[in-house]
Amino acid sequence: MARIPTARPVGGARHRAAVLACAGAVCLPLCAGAAVASGFTDGPDSPFWAEPVNRPAKQARIWQERGRDEDAEAVQRIAEQPTAVWMTGEDPREQVERVTEAAERAGRIPLLVAYNIPHRDCGQYSSGGARDAGAYRAWVARAAAGIGERRAWVVLEPDAVAQWATGCLPQEARAGRLGLLAEAVRAFKARRGTSVYIDAGNAGWISDQQLLADALKKAGIADADGFALNVSNFHTTPVTRTYGLQLSDRLGGAHFIIDTSRNGKGPLPPTLPSEGGNEAWCNPPGRALGTPPTTATGDPRIDAFVWIKRPGESDGSCRGAPQAGRWWNEYALGLATASSAPAR
Numbered sequence: 001m002a003r004i005p006t007a008r009p010v011g012g013a014r015h016r017a018a019v020l021a022c023a024g025a026v027c028l029p030l031c032a033g034a035a036v037a038s039g040f041t042d043g044p045d046s047p048f049w050a051e052p053v054n055r056p057a058k059q060a061r062i063w064q065e066r067g068r069d070e071d072a073e074a075v076q077r078i079a080e081q082p083t084a085v086w087m088t089g090e091d092p093r094e095q096v097e098r099v100t101e102a103a104e105r106a107g108r109i110p111l112l113v114a115y116n117i118p119h120r121d122c123g124q125y126s127s128g129g130a131r132d133a134g135a136y137r138a139w140v141a142r143a144a145a146g147i148g149e150r151r152a153w154v155v156l157e158p159d160a161v162a163q164w165a166t167g168c169l170p171q172e173a174r175a176g177r178l179g180l181l182a183e184a185v186r187a188f189k190a191r192r193g194t195s196v197y198i199d200a201g202n203a204g205w206i207s208d209q210q211l212l213a214d215a216l217k218k219a220g221i222a223d224a225d226g227f228a229l230n231v232s233n234f235h236t237t238p239v240t241r242t243y244g245l246q247l248s249d250r251l252g253g254a255h256f257i258i259d260t261s262r263n264g265k266g267p268l269p270p271t272l273p274s275e276g277g278n279e280a281w282c283n284p285p286g287r288a289l290g291t292p293p294t295t296a297t298g299d300p301r302i303d304a305f306v307w308i309k310r311p312g313e314s315d316g317s318c319r320g321a322p323q324a325g326r327w328w329n330e331y332a333l334g335l336a337t338a339s340s341a342p343a344r
Helices: 011-022 055-065 069-079 093-106 133-147 160-166 171-189 209-218 237-250 329-337
Strands: 111-114 152-156 194-199 226-229 256-259 302-306
Touching: 055 069, 055 329, 069 329, 093 133, 093 152, 111 133, 133 171, 152 171, 160 171, 160 194, 160 209, 171 194, 171 209, 209 237, 226 237, 237 256, 237 302
Parallel strands: 111 152, 152 194, 194 226, 226 256, 256 302
Antiparallel strands: none
């Protein structure tokens, strides 16, 4: 159910730099790429890196040039936040090197997503992945080599463990998946600056937490830094915190991170079956941005609230949306305008 999404100096600093760059000069509203002011800023508790040039920032610039100032300001709330970079291609090393080097220069930590497990997404909107276990091992090795000795947080394979638990995989793939994930954990953790969080689904998915905990143990949770919850989903932070702490208890106090990118209003209410059905997770209307990325979570076992899914990138070709991972202007604007302030 994770949808493929396609991290700047941090918001307040960037905006101050833009003001200085424009001072005493006549310039366009975005001052050749300067940030639009927004209600979302990064504080000292956000160590994460954001791309200086990203799709929402480009859209904000286009809308300002067309006189859509309010829409530009709204979507800039997305552009300014550190968001995960999903590792792509058959050989991710060059992409990962570029991202981690840029983050290191900025003194920030990049958030990377490994999403290439064989039989990815059980044939749904984001199906694909490496052709077999050998190809996946090679891909992980190249990604780890791209990180080198630089700092990075890696979210390992959204949906992979939860879909193993649902039984949607072919038998051969299911038999080897958890061991393959454990190998990936070890490969990334061999890089001394890398933290790894294994994806564990979301609070509305796997109700049998003991099954999930046992699967995470086989997937290498003991060697990882923890697990990730709510990737590309909409469950509120309080609900996810409760679910995560219960799962953590079954894992000896394991730490975790929460994707808060689009959970400002929670998931689509079950009272709207005409809008939900079996795909309530797929581009649901009326959702909102959540808490910006931060390590100030208020709980010692929650390492960070992070934006793993970039808001505005499609979950899949449902509700008139483009393919998974493609930018969707209307949905991005809806998320941003529904969020007048960060929500926890």
